[in-house]
Amino acid sequence: MWNVCEKSAKASMRNIAERLLQARSLLVVTHGRPDGDGLGSLAALVSAAQAAGKRARGFVPGPWPAKYDFLFPTDRPETQGEAFGALADESDLIAIVDTAAFAQLDGLEEALRARRDKVVVIDHHATSDDVGSLQWADSSAAAGGVMVLELLEALGWAVEPVAEALMAAITTDTGWLRFANTDARCLRAVARLVEAGVRPDRLYRKVYQTDRPQRLELMRRMLGTLELHCEGKLASMSLTLADFQASGARPDETENLVNEALRLDSVDTVILLVENESCVRANLRSRDVVDVAAIARQFGGGGHRRAAGLRANEAIEPLKARLVAACAKALARA
Ligand SMILES: [Mn+2]
Numbered sequence: 544m545w546n547v548c549e550k551s552a553k554a555s556m557r558n559i560a561e562r563l564l565q566a567r568s569l570l571v572v573t574h575g576r577p578d579g580d581g582l583g584s585l586a587a588l589v590s591a592a593q594a595a596g597k598r599a600r601g602f603v604p605g606p607w608p609a610k611y612d613f614l615f616p617t618d619r620p621e622t623q624g625e626a627f628g629a630l631a632d633e634s635d636l637i638a639i640v641d642t643a644a645f646a647q648l649d650g651l652e653e654a655l656r657a658r659r660d661k662v663v664v665i666d667h668h669a670t671s672d673d674v675g676s677l678q679w680a681d682s683s684a685a686a687g688g689v690m691v692l693e694l695l696e697a698l699g700w701a702v703e704p705v706a707e708a709l710m711a712a713i714t715t716d717t718g719w720l721r722f723a724n725t726d727a728r729c730l731r732a733v734a735r736l737v738e739a740g741v742r743p744d745r746l747y748r749k750v751y752q753t754d755r756p757q758r759l760e761l762m763r764r765m766l767g768t769l770e771l772h773c774e775g776k777l778a779s780m781s782l783t784l785a786d787f788q789a790s791g792a793r794p795d796e797t798e799n800l801v802n803e804a805l806r807l808d809s810v811d812t813v814i815l816l817v818e819n820e821s822c823v824r825a826n827l828r829s830r831d832v833v834d835v836a837a838i839a840r841q842f843g844g845g846g847h848r849r850a851a852g853l854r855a856n857e858a859i860e861p862l863k864a865r866l867v868a869a870c871a872k873a874l875a876r877a
Contacts, residue, residue, distance in 0.1 A: 556679050558679075559665065565636075568634045569600075571600070572585070572637060572648070573642065578716070582607055582712075583611075583709060584687040584691045585620065585641075587691050587692075591701065602627060634661070637662045639662065640665045643680060646845070664679065666690075667682055669846075670845045683726075684729075691712070702735070706739035706741045711746060713729055713733060760791070760792065764786045773871050775810065777811070777867065779816070779863055780801075781859050801815040812828070814866050823857060827839055827851045832874060833873045
């Protein structure tokens with residue numbers, strides 16, 4: 544883990560800016576199962592680098608939710624692991640955004656380790672592996688998008704053409720500026736982006752009001768599994784492969800569903816378990832009390848204090864029992 548003080552974070556940003564200025568070609572990478580922050584930060588950095596005269600490409604390990612396709616009006620990022628080596632070799636610099644965990648860089652660990660000298664990291668998570676030769680880690684940033692905006696401004700690169708992508712990054716990682724990570728710094732970034740021409744109403748429509756009926760059916764099934772524990776302070780929900788089959792929803796349509804249980808006044812902590820072909824993923828959220836990143840770490844996962852996750856090769860029910868016990872213990876301590 545990195546001990547971040549503001550001064551060293553600023554120095555890291557300047558060093559990354561320097562590396563970007565020197566590079567003629569850039570590959571930008573974000574995490575697997577990417578969210579709006581990872582994708583928006585990637586899209587913004589790729590486009591801004593292209594506008595600054597660099598060759599730039601994006602790489603995402605695996606598919607992303609279709610609702611984020613609007614971030615890539617021209618060239619879509621590469622997603623095939625076999626293509627990564629060639630893309631990495633033809634780039635002077637590889638910038639990883641919104642993660643510093645090999646566990647989230649599905650299948651890329653070996654290729655990245657072999658090229659560590661030209662890998663730089665821009666990330667706001669509290670936990671990190673030694674992924675790059677230069678890591679700008681700032682866990683006080685609400686979103687990777689806040690960091691990328693500050694980087695572009697330090698570089699003097701145009702913000703206007705990438706303002707909507709950065710706004711998508713910041714607003715999705717803050718739950719449309721509702722979560723505890725919403726601070727003055729991210730609101731200043733948002734103000735800057737609205738000045739640059741972003742229409743928040745149009746972005747909201749694109750990101751939050753484009754569901755398919757199948758996703759609402761999946762949500763209905765998830766809410767049917769809601770259980771409350773610890774006098775209502777802890778909620779658990781789950782989705783099985785059968786729920787996906789019956790609803791016709793896609794695995795990527797679970798984004799944000801975990802937050803639904805926070806509608807309940809009594810709830811601090813939420814566990815959502817989602818079964819897929821290879822494992823069970825657990826999504827953890829908390830409002831004020833429990834450090835869910837610490838819980839996720841006990842199970843081999845990671846994330847932020849208020850939003851974390853993990854994967855396990857275990858059936859839903861026993862995993863749920865172990866997670867409920869761990870959260871109950873944390874709630875009792877608080
Ligand atoms: Mn993020």
